[in-house]
Amino acid sequence: MKEEELSEDKQPDFLLTIHFPADSANPQRFFAAASECIDALQACDKMLLKSFPTSIQPVFVLEQVQNGSLKIWLRQFLEAVDDDALKTLDWKPAIGKYLVKGKHLLLKRLEGRKGLPPSEVLRTVADELHELAKESDALRLPAYARLTEVDIAEQAKIISSSLSRLRPGEYISLGGDDGEAVIDADFSVTDEDINNLLVSQTLESVREIILMVRKPDFLGESKWDFRFDRKPMSVSIADKDWLSEYQKGKKDIRPGDALRVNMKESVSYDASGEVVSVEREIVKVLEIKRRQEQGSLLERVGK
Template sequence: MERILESQTIEGEIGLVIEYKPGKSEAIQVLAGAMQLIDAMDKLDHCLLSSIDSSLEPVSILNDVAHSSLKIILARALRGVPDEHLSSLEWKKWLGSLLVHGKHLLLQKLDADAPEISRTLDQLEPQYRDAPVGLVGYQPPRVSEVQTALDGVRQARVALPQVGVTVQTELGDIVMEEQAQESPVADPTPHSVRTNTGVEFFKIKSTDMLGQSQWQVMRNGKTIKVSMLHRTWLEQYQKRQHQILPGDSLECRYEETVTYDTDQNEMERSLAIVEVLRILSPPAQTSLPM
């Protein structure tokens, strides 16, 4: 049975305000976007705590919801708190303050590049080092971790188009500007497909005793993957009714499919065995007379 870790409330309540359009905004889009944003900020908190103790799991606790705009009041809590810190109010206060300051600085840097994120973490370094008495001073998290966490917040903001979003902290409000959806790089469009068929000898490189198709054969001096479509023969082979030894080849009817783009550049090539005609073994080597 999975053990449910007890949550320990810490300082640092925040407000998340989503200015939806009453009677126009789609409920699922607004609520799903709010959940995605809360999850992204939890992950940002986790990133800020990762250099202190990787077992700490920050969670958002719902304190209140106002409805003029969608205003969600979130308390901060932690799971996985080490036993020695469970009763330490000073430790919880330090962590709560660290998370508030960290989010307040970093949420203003959603579009920041690595050098700017690094400078922001430098601003937080004194607070990491200012741990309660008896604890070793800590370092801020890695830039790469923070950059990934901020990417998650940015994508969550993308999920809330045409509405205002503000994060309220004790240090001031942060207006999160609307983020444009990044256009994915379009893959070349398949333009034409050509299929070749015939009979050919394939030297077996490796077989698949359990699966359905992932065989490897030698063709023109190269190792390629081939789909085995001859299911009856494949089942017989898996039941050991056919024996394939190193160096053996298959004489097969095959089907090869080649996809080209609009400039006639090859995009994809796949090979399938339609029918196994026979297994061929190399000639047996005979010993020379002494």
């Protein structure tokens, strides 16, 4: 893929500012907060681009840093791909404008709030972002996917996490052609908030499954890292008897081993059927499956 830049006269710019008193202690935390806020804005762009049935990658470029409160000018670049879904016109300025407006719109709807907005507000934001995507007119066919309330809620949580280093009275702002949107340091969204607001139904099931061990938890207080279907999966082990034997050294887990287990999966849905969260735990460890060494396998094949 080739990275292409927007022309200077069409390049959308925006200003991220970390606001804090001049005599604030531990100033290094503001630079860490700035980095985390930029990560949150990039995550927001990836969410916004879900409206387009094509692979476009957003890239931020640092243009300027100003003193006083930490002011960071960022430029929006797009990594271009050949895709028949896009019009042949220069779509990059249109989508770049959509991303800048979308970020501002989302932050503006969160402005002045201490926590996650009500579900009807999330629904309105999703509708507004859908209209913004359609206004970009970047696709050959008007097939712009609508973001869900879950998408908006999850992005609010990411923004909340990026503010964790700030203290009461400190805040961030995003400025651009559409004005300034401000988010206070005490804005907070947790997984529990999302579940309480959005979950309409939770379905539970238990299935037998084999999980490849990537990283055991030696203390037994957190999730184990597994691999399933070539993808990472973190799962807690609720089989206390098996865990006790493992922690006493009676169960030997080696790199590359696998566990045959009964795993309970709890999937929570919102009222429209969208998945809000997935929780997994191993309720019973049935067997340790040893990694098959290549040498021993070749020996058996040769016999």
